[in-house]
Amino acid sequence: MNPVNYLYLAAVLFAIGASGVLIRRNAIVVFMCVELMLNACNLSLVAFSRMHGNLDGQILAFFTMVVAAAEVVVGLAIIVTLFRSRHSASVDDASLMKL
Amino acid sequence: MSASAVHSLWTTAAEPVSRIDAPHIEYGQLSPILIVVGAGVLGILVEAFVARRARYHVQLFLSVVALAAAFAAVVGLAVTGHGSTKAGIVAMGAIAVDGPALFLQGTILLAGLVSLFTFAERRLDPVAHGKQVDSFVAQAGAPPGSKSEQAAVKAGFTTTEVFPLALFAVAGMLVFPAANDLLTLFIALEVFSLPLYLLCALARRKRLVSQEAAVKYFLLGAFSSAFLLFGIALLYGYAGTLSYAGIAEVVDGTVTSIDPALADTMGNDALLLIGAAMVLMGLLFKVGAVPFHMWTPDVYQGAPTPVTGFMAAATKVAAFGALLRLLYVVLPGLSWDWRPVLWGVAIITMLLGAIVAITQTDIKRLLAYSSIAHGGFILAGVIAMNEAGISSVLFYLLAYSFVTIGAFSVVTLVRDAGGEATHLSKWAGLGRRSPLVAAVFAVFLLAFAGIPLTSGFAGKFAVFKAAAEGGAGALVVVGVISSAIAAFFYIRVIVLMFFSEPRPEGPTVAVPSPLTMTTIGVGVAVTLVLGVAPQYFLDLANQASVFVR
Numbered sequence: 001m002n003p004v005n006y007l008y009l010a011a012v013l014f015a016i017g018a019s020g021v022l023i024r025r026n027a028i029v030v031f032m033c034v035e036l037m038l039n040a041c042n043l044s045l046v047a048f049s050r051m052h053g054n055l056d057g058q059i060l061a062f063f064t065m066v067v068a069a070a071e072v073v074v075g076l077a078i079i080v081t082l083f084r085s086r087h088s089a090s091v092d093d094a095s096l097m098k099l
Numbered sequence: 100m101s102a103s104a105v106h107s108l109w110t111t112a113a114e115p116v117s118r119i120d121a122p123h124i125e126y127g128q129l130s131p132i133l134i135v136v137g138a139g140v141l142g143i144l145v146e147a148f149v150a151r152r153a154r155y156h157v158q159l160f161l162s163v164v165a166l167a168a169a170f171a172a173v174v175g176l177a178v179t180g181h182g183s184t185k186a187g188i189v190a191m192g193a194i195a196v197d198g199p200a201l202f203l204q205g206t207i208l209l210a211g212l213v214s215l216f217t218f219a220e221r222r223l224d225p226v227a228h229g230k231q232v233d234s235f236v237a238q239a240g241a242p243p244g245s246k247s248e249q250a251a252v253k254a255g256f257t258t259t260e261v262f263p264l265a266l267f268a269v270a271g272m273l274v275f276p277a278a279n280d281l282l283t284l285f286i287a288l289e290v291f292s293l294p295l296y297l298l299c300a301l302a303r304r305k306r307l308v309s310q311e312a313a314v315k316y317f318l319l320g321a322f323s324s325a326f327l328l329f330g331i332a333l334l335y336g337y338a339g340t341l342s343y344a345g346i347a348e349v350v351d352g353t354v355t356s357i358d359p360a361l362a363d364t365m366g367n368d369a370l371l372l373i374g375a376a377m378v379l380m381g382l383l384f385k386v387g388a389v390p391f392h393m394w395t396p397d398v399y400q401g402a403p404t405p406v407t408g409f410m411a412a413a414t415k416v417a418a419f420g421a422l423l424r425l426l427y428v429v430l431p432g433l434s435w436d437w438r439p440v441l442w443g444v445a446i447i448t449m450l451l452g453a454i455v456a457i458t459q460t461d462i463k464r465l466l467a468y469s470s471i472a473h474g475g476f477i478l479a480g481v482i483a484m485n486e487a488g489i490s491s492v493l494f495y496l497l498a499y500s501f502v503t504i505g506a507f508s509v510v511t512l513v514r515d516a517g518g519e520a521t522h523l524s525k526w527a528g529l530g531r532r533s534p535l536v537a538a539v540f541a542v543f544l545l546a547f548a549g550i551p552l553t554s555g556f557a558g559k560f561a562v563f564k565a566a567a568e569g570g571a572g573a574l575v576v577v578g579v580i581s582s583a584i585a586a587f588f589y590i591r592v593i594v595l596m597f598f599s600e601p602r603p604e605g606p607t608v609a610v611p612s613p614l615t616m617t618t619i620g621v622g623v624a625v626t627l628v629l630g631v632a633p634q635y636f637l638d639l640a641n642q643a644s645v646f647v648r
Contacts, residue, residue: 007336014329021322030318037325041332048336052360056341057332060282064328067289071321074293078300078317082310085242091318094311097397 003047010044013037027079027089031072038068125189128181128196131169131204135270138165142263151256158262159219165266166215169273170208177201177643186647192342193283195424198643200277202493203420207413210500211269213621214409216614217508218261223609224303224518230255234403234511235301236309243306258301264294265409272413276420281331281341281378284421288327288385291417292320295410302403304518312401319384319394327381333374336364343429344648350432375430375437382425385418388478389448392471396459399467404519407463408507411470412500419477419496423489426481428646434484441482445574448475449581457588462510462521465588466503469547472585473499479578480562483569490644491561494637498546498554498629505622506543508615512536513606520606526592528601533608537596539623546626548589549582554629561637 013036020033042061049057083089126133138161145157176196179185186197194200221231235258238251271291278284300313335341338349339361348354349365357365364370384391399407430437452472459465477499480492513520513529513536520526530537546553559582563575611619629636 010332014325017325018322021318027314027318031321034318034321034325037322038328041325041328044329044332045335048332048339048364051336051364052339053358054339056282057335060285060331060335060341063282063286067286070289070293074296075317075321078296078310078313081239081242081300082314085244085307085310091314094314096308096311097400 003050006047007044010040010047013040013043025090025092027082027091030091031075031079035068035072038064122191124191125196128176128187128189129194130172131176131208132194132270132273134165134169134172135208135266135273138162139263139266139270142266146260146263154259155219155221155257158259159215162215162262162266163212166208166212166269170205170212173201173205173208177205182643183645186645188279188647192344193280194274194277195279195343195647196277197647198645199420199423199489199493202640202643203276203416203496204273206416206493206497206500207269207272210412210416210504211265211272211409213501213618214405214412214504214508215262215265216618217405217408217504217511218265220405220511220611220615222612223511223514223615228253228255232257232303234303234405235261236303236306239301261298261301261406264298267291268294268298268409269413272417275417276424278421278424279343281334281343281346284425285324285328285331287421288324288381291414292324292385295406295414296320298406298410299398299402301406302401305401308401309403310401312398315401316394316398323381323384323391326377326384330374330377330379330381333370334378337367337370337374338365343424347429347432347648350430352432371433372436375433376440378425379422379437379440382418382422383444385414386422386478387415387471387474388444389451389471389475390444392448392452392474395471396464396467399470400461400463400521404463404507404511408504411466411507412503415470415474415477415503416496416500419481419492423481423492424646427484427489428648431484438482438484441478442571442574445475445478445482446577448472448478449578450475450584453581453584453588456585459588460523462523462526462592463507465523465592466506466510469585469589470503472581473547475581476559476562476578479566479571479574482571482574483565485565485569486641486644487561487565487568489646490637490640491558491565493640493643494629494633495558495562497636497640498558498626501622501625501629502543502546502554505619505626506540506547508618508622509536509540509543511615512609512611514609515606523592523595525602525606527595527599528605529608530597532601532605536608539619541593541596542623542626544589544593546630548586550586552627552630554626554633557629557633557637 017033017036021030024030042064045057045061181196182198182201188195221233224232237256241248241251268291271287274287278287296317299316300310302309338346387395452468456468480488546555549555549559567575
């Protein structure tokens with residue numbers, strides 16, 4: 001199969017993730033959408049790597065997975081502390097600093 | 100049939116593993132980064148193995164020594180010519196050690212060092228249960244107002260993890276402006292962002308606001324780094340390599356041997372343009388340029404003030420360093436495309452930052468909008484696209500970071516019963532009650548406004564001069580106009596402090612320990628020295644203004 005198709009799929013996934021970040025209200029779901037965007041990046045990196053016949057893209061994909069894991073650790077810690085002090089993980093409720 | 104013959108039906112002997120050559124790492128030239136990372140790891144071990152009451156002193160000692168040693172290493176590298184004649188690319192092409200990298204690393208280390216002193220300040224908060232406490236939460240996991248929080252406060256806990264976190268952030272910032280391929284750029288971005296997200300959530304007072312700031316910073320930061328990563332993927336697709344020099348060759352069209360797979364994609368300008376735009380978006384977010392600035396005021400207001408000062412200064416230095424290298428090393432061949440875009444971004448950043456700042460009533464938010472406007476001024480120097488552009492941006496970043504850290508550490512001193520009194524109305528008459536603090540703050544505000552004899556003037560002059568030489572005259576006009584607008588609200592705060600009656604129930608000014616005094620003193624000294632005699636530092640920035648490729 002033509003690897004270009006994977007690039008289109010990656011672009012679609014990235015767009016779904018980005019619109020999810022903008023639309024959804026729950027911080028956890030927003031965060032999952034960000035993860036979806038990172039995975040879309042991985043897919044396109046691997047597809048480009050296959051097209052070019054070198055491994056740089058695949059190496060970056062591994063690094064991205066590690067970064068995504070680290071981001072989950074930090075992100076969940078922050079979101080859980082917010083949830084425990086407010087009993088809500090909605091990003092709309094967090095508006096103490098609105099001007 | 101023998102067993103081994105059957106076995107060979109579905110297995111085959113692996114090729115003998117060929118020798119893998121170990122990568123060549125120039126440890127000496129990477130020493131500033133390695134020292135800081137090593138101290139961060141040691142700091143984690145200190146958290147695990149040292150008794151709780153001794154941790155604060157051990158951590159403070161360790162981080163101060165590490166940052167000072169790393170700064171000494173940077174100076175050593177610069178003196179031995181690694182910034183100019185011996186500039187080169189190290190660690191298998193991942194990191195560039197050259198003039199701009201060393202200059203910015205030195206700036207980040209000094210800024211990190213003086214803001215670490217404000218992290219360690221323990222005399223501002225009232226003594227709780229016989230224990231001196233700093234501005235960080237007793238136990239981050241305990242919900243605000245809960246029993247477990249009261250217990251943690253009563254036990255006198257402090258979050259000494261902030262020191263290793265700050266060290267990791269500094270390490271990422273050291274790599275960020277020196278990154279010489281897109282992989283290193285992305286990893287460095289995450290390495291300095293993740294600790295900052297956590298640091299934002301750790302305020303001792305106003306914890307709900309602090310946690311809210313952390314969530315906002317985290318979600319938007321992760322969102323923007325996803326854009327950066329997708330941009331990196333597209334640039335990789337376009338050029339078939341992640342190294343800056345390799346991409347620059349493809350952009351310039353000077354590739355000598357084109358392999359057939361590459362021929363398909365490197366003609367595809369859509370990949371290049373969209374990829375470059377997305378990478379720029381990610382960097383402009385970290386810089387806080389309009390329209391990617393929305394996080395700045397909330398995060399600056401909510402984060403603990405020492406962290407805000409650190410973040411405002413060091414992140415900006417690192418992000419502008421990375422932006423400069425990307426635009427001047429990788430994408431000069433594309434400057435006809437990115438310059439108009441950055442023109443627009445710089446103009447709205449300067450104007451919006453200055454105009455919205457006028458309406459602010461909270462001193463931290465006001466400084467946040469002022470930092471947005473300053474980001475616009477620095478962008479004007481970036482757009483210049485000449486050597487003066489690089490050196491003026493380097494100088495501006497040095498000047499700006501010390502003014503910012505100084506200003507935020509003054510904010511930590513003005514307090515009332517609820518912690519820091521950040522509402523502007525409470526600052527009325529401060530000049531009558533404590534003239535020294537108000538005068539110091541006035542110096543910082545005048546430097547922000549760019550009044551002569553302060554570092555702000557020298558920096559702005561250098562940046563605007565470079566922009567004018569680079570053919571961005573209109574930008575200079577807008578810059579001067581927005582400086583005038585910005586001067587209005589800086590002067591307004593000074594007038595408020597000195598020429599209005601102090602309120603009877605107004606805030607008190609806490610007397611800090613020598614730590615914060617050092618920070619503020621260094622801030623004032625750098626502001627005045629760079630303002631009165633900037634020539635030496637301008638020359639230094641000039642010598643450091645050549646990127647290695």
